[in-house]
Amino acid sequence: MTERRVRFTDMLRLASGHRGTVVVAVGLTLAGSGLGLAQPLVAKQAIDAASGGSAVWPMLAGLAGLFLAEATLGALARFLLERMGERIVLGLRRSLVCNLLRLRMRVYDEYRTGDLISRVTTDTTVLRDVTAQALVELATGGLTAVAAVALMLWLDPVLLLMVAFTVAGAAVVVSSLLAGIRLAGERTQAAIGVVAADLERALSAMRMVRANRAERREADRIGERLDSACTAGVRTAKLASVMSSAVELAVQGSFLIVLVVGGMRVAGDAASLGELVAFLLYASYLVVPLSTVFRSIGLIQKGMGALVRITEAMDLPIERDPPPVRSPEPGDAPALELRDVWFGYRERPVLRGLRLTVPRRGQVALVGRSGAGKSTVLALVARFYDPESGEIRFDGQLADALGRDECRRRVAIVDQSAHAVHGSLWDNLTYAVPGADPGEVARVIGLTSLDEVVARMPGGLAGSISDRGGTLSAGERQRVAIARALLTRPSLLLLDEPTSHLDALTEADLARVLAAAAGECALLVIAHRLATVRHADQIVVLDGGVAAATGTHEELLGHSALYRRLVASQALAAPDVTRGKV
Template sequence: MSGHHRTIAVAVSLTLAGAGLGLAQPLVAKRAVDGAPGSTGVWLLLGVLVLLFLAEAVVNACGRYLLERMGERVVLGLRRTMVDRLLRLRVGVYDDHRVGDLVSRVTTDTTLVRDVMSQGVVDLLTGALTAVGALALMLWLDPVLVLLVALTVAVAAAVVATLLRGIRAASENAQSAVGALAADLERALGAIRLVRANRAEQREAQRVGTQVDAACAAGVRTAKLASVMAPAVELAVQGSFLLVFVIGGMRVAGHASSPGDLVAFLLYASYLVVPLSSMFQAVGLLQKGMGSLQRIEEIRALPVEQDVPRAAVHPVAAGSALEFCDVHFGYSERPVLRGVSFTVAPRSTVALVGRSGAGKSTVFALAARFYEPARGAVLLGGQPAGARSLDDWRSRIALVDQNVHVMHGTLWENLTYAAPDADPAEVERVVELANLGEVVRRLPDGLHSCAGERGGALSAGERQRVAIARALLARPSLLLLDEPTSHLDPLNEALQAEVVANVAAECAVLMIAHRLSTVRHADEIVVLDDGQVVAAGDHDGLLETCPLYRRLAVPGTATGRPPGKLGELRL
């Protein structure tokens, strides 16, 4: 609500003015009924009544518009804050939460909060003001009838109060079910080719359908409670109206009050119908909104990366692009790296090899500072993490993951993602360097062709080359390559090896390698096993000194057969 105080003050003032205009109408009607029939004064009062009605409609419309606009802007700020926070969460948080559920909190939950702001608060405020004013004037007209109305309303309020807690709990369950539904649907659609290839459409439909059923069940429970609340309010209002009509008529017949008093009182009683109904419904909506607000607050409580500006640090003459110094790290107390140390020299190529689960991908995650080591230090350009902000650190590295990310948009937008102001000539340079020229010329609109959802318009190898070109365009001092030839045919594999060699002339390269053709030309090979560096050196030297590397690189070594032709690393 911060920053909207002036709008709220104006809207409340208009709402108060509209309520006052509405409350004045029964008094004018009372005087018209009690006046002499056909007199000039009666017609004048009728004219005033029409003007009051029109003025009330205009003022209320303006007040409601301001409050609803404020609600939209409050939710706008809330969504922007949530989106910014979701994009800055610590990487480990994404491992513990489903993306579809997080998206649901930004869309579905904030929509319900918007409804609370634009409808619930407005109806509650307007209804409360109108009801208080109407009851005060009714008390002035006939205290006896007011007691009857208060009794019936109190009964309805007691019934509603017992239902509100259940409505909030049911609403929270419904919103959680919708979040789970979004997560499961995103899971299936994100892997639709896998689903189709394995004929799993029916199984995924059943899986998502389970969440649909859960959302439906929670919604039905909410509707059940709301359906009990609505008749209770309606019966109370209608019952009080009938009591006023019958008992008020008897009091007029006994000359205890005038016909004008009864007409005014009945009008005020009718004025209570809509405000009271709106108030009870608004309270129910507020309870639903509290459930959504709780889910939103959970997002705001999740930890984000802290990119604290650092003091200027002079470069350290360390002679290394990247250095791991006795690094220890684990996920959820499960140790992965245990005392890893190695160095990547500037403009050199270092290959990480090892069996699956040895910790190669974790090394990349720490190098990119997606995580911080539990012990030890990671240095970039001779400086530790404490000497550089996250933004500065990541501006000096580029990452090409094996699971290449190509976003929906044009090829140009994907290539310039890290350097949106790149010069066209520089883009052309990295296109040729990554062997993408033929692909660009084949596409109907060249660099402005759409890459498709998740890069579906490109082959796997083409997507990987796009990622490499994108990384090179940022001119990093360190390039992290996760198996750069995994999706390439032999011809393009040889070309890619040439690309890597060209890149090493511009920056340091640290790559996870599965193919021997990639590894054997590296300046240094680091062998990881069970989270530890067991050997380091060049290809020929490791074949002689490292049994694990020999088993990985030379088929048949593990079985005792004589070495055959060098092939792929068996990881």
């Protein structure tokens, strides 16, 4: 992933859509700070009045009122900022999710899923704290400190100069740590992303992990990632603790200087006790906001590290299409054509000028050795990837002109993994057609012999399916995937090893289903088993990325040595249960 740098202005831009809330929150905070700045003056007058024997109750009541008003305004401002932070994070997460779901397929091949997920969760959470607290505290703390300095200058310039030297020393320490805090924050977030990726890797393959007794190895692997995250976190904590100590020393040093030097000045009649108390309170109004500013700067640096990772994810290439061309009537054009198509993965060529035609009706089967390019053909037809050269046409129209969405409207695909998602059986069947007619759903259930599955499941069609379809057998997931594809009534149905998890009887039922479907749409099937391919209208033998031979089963047995070897090596000569022949 290309390294990306962000600036402070990029952080400010996050709140650009919430200017009204920011203005109100800053206004409330400043109003509360103003009330706080008035309190030392009231306290000074109360002390001086008590020293002169005057009544102090009105001033004490006014001081209590100032305290309550300041607390109320502060609480309201904090609520507005927290709500703004949540909404900013919501917008970021929505944008990230939309972006991650539209990435080019090559990106999913190159980057780890868990790390991408952590950018939506962990990294955005860090930014929430920045937008909800740090940015506004930086502004209001700075303004409050400026006002406090002005009042302290009016009360006692000498004490102010001493306090300024103490604060300046802390500022030097903090500024020297900022770059390290930002880098450590980036490393911490990256390490957490790797932990999430490794954990997702193990959990998604838990059957394999458990079967191979690899729980300890996976735990050790993830433990090493956790150690790296801990090391990065400790580095961040070390820098943050040094910064906090510098700020605390500045706070304590300032108070000690004011107490000692101010007390000496009061003892020498150079200042009144009320002025000392007022100056001491103003020192707190200077040092505390400045400490908030310093901490906010550190948090912003961590947030910029998180923003780098979020921006990198947002910059990943997504699928983009030109405006689709209006589709004319297909006429007699083939449902699918591949013309001189070349394609490879990471400089490893797979297809080398492939030519393939699938008519509008009937079944075309692809056979070949592993790595011949069969699944790659389906991936290109489904528009998961774009060919490096050559043309793909649907109904005589260029795929690029139609756009991915229009191409995928015409195509349904059933791949080897037979995906099932968490939800009800109905949700899985109607995933591509959420508003499907119950009669249509019943039709595809009957076609794919899912009646028994529906009857057996608690709740029937409303029965729950676990993540990755764990409550269904492999064959049942395969039939659900086929039913889902048929429900869309596609013009081109792609099937990658559709019978790989089916028993002989169900396979025979499926063969009849595919024969019926071939009368309504085009079928392009990848298979190794004879019952799936022998009655295809056309069989294409792939070898070396090209169509090495084409014909019916009987024709290929007569003139293709490669097909005969495939039949022999892959046990394609199994009994034909659909017609009672061998």
